[in-house]
């Protein structure tokens with residue numbers, strides 16, 4: 001692979017584009033408008049500058065990103081890419097729309113990857129011409145630090161596409177694992193019920209958000225408490241994953257607590273909206 005396309009320059013897309021460019025791939029990242037694109041590119045710049053100050057990012061890596069990363073508001077910009085990774089909002093219809101467009105645009109031998117956290121790869125593949133070239137590549141937030149990538153095999157995905165996607169993840173310095181196309185794959189199948197339980201504890205008045213976080217950080221050595229993590233990954237993303245899992249498995253452990261749904265309805269999505277369980281406007 002030489003040229004990589006990334007659709008979406010939000011939390012995940014910007015991290016994926018950064019890691020791709022930093023590791024030597026000619027990379028183009030696409031957003032719907034200049035404003036969102038600018039914000040995403042600024043977050044990459046910010047990450048690199050902070051990384052340099054901490055001695056974690058070298059001048060060569062910053063130069064590689066400058067040289068290899070371009071951006072566009074036109075999806076046509078990815079037409080000659082060898083792999084295109086979609087990282088738009090967790091919404092099945094929106095993702096299908098993106099893949100339908102991509103399918104008409106890219107070469108027949110290009111890999112189409114989705115960074116979905118819970119939507120079926122097989123379902124998304126129903127709108128593309130070559131479902132065998134469709135795969136899941138699920139990165140974790142923050143993408144530059146988190147090593148894991150789940151490589152998800154849709155029903156039609158070929159061995160060659162699985163192997164190429166795995167190789168690509170390795171070339172980004174990641175640790176890939178492969179998973180079948182089962183709702184929420186591996187990490188979120190474990191993580192989402194844990195996050196929902198933390199919200200239930202707050203909702204039922206068992207502990208404050210701060211105490212739930214303290215408990216897991218100081219009692220179990222987790223790097224972040226579950227409520228902080230919820231704000232970090234996004235309450236909207238978590239609720240969507242929970243709903244997908246509940247619809248598929250019908251198990252109470254995947255049912256969203258009312259509080260989570262209300263907070264999402266109120267636009268308290270976490271860091272990305274400036275407020276979740278905690279406020280980020282003052283922080």
Ligand code: 3HC
Nearest residue numbers: 047048050051054056057117139140141142145223224233
């Ligand atoms: N550039 C380069 N490196 C950087 C950096 C930057 N701008 N900022 C931080 N780092 C490095 C640090 O140097 C440090 O490296 P070291 O361990 O080698 O010293 C490491 O990253 C951690 O940085 P910090 O010490 O500043 O930060 P914390 O210790 O506070 O950790 C965190 C931050 C990595 C986010 C940690 O809190 C954590 O791991 N949280 C959990 C995150 C998690 O669970 N993510 C998965 C969410 S689930 C998901 O994404 C899936 C979705 O589908 C829901």
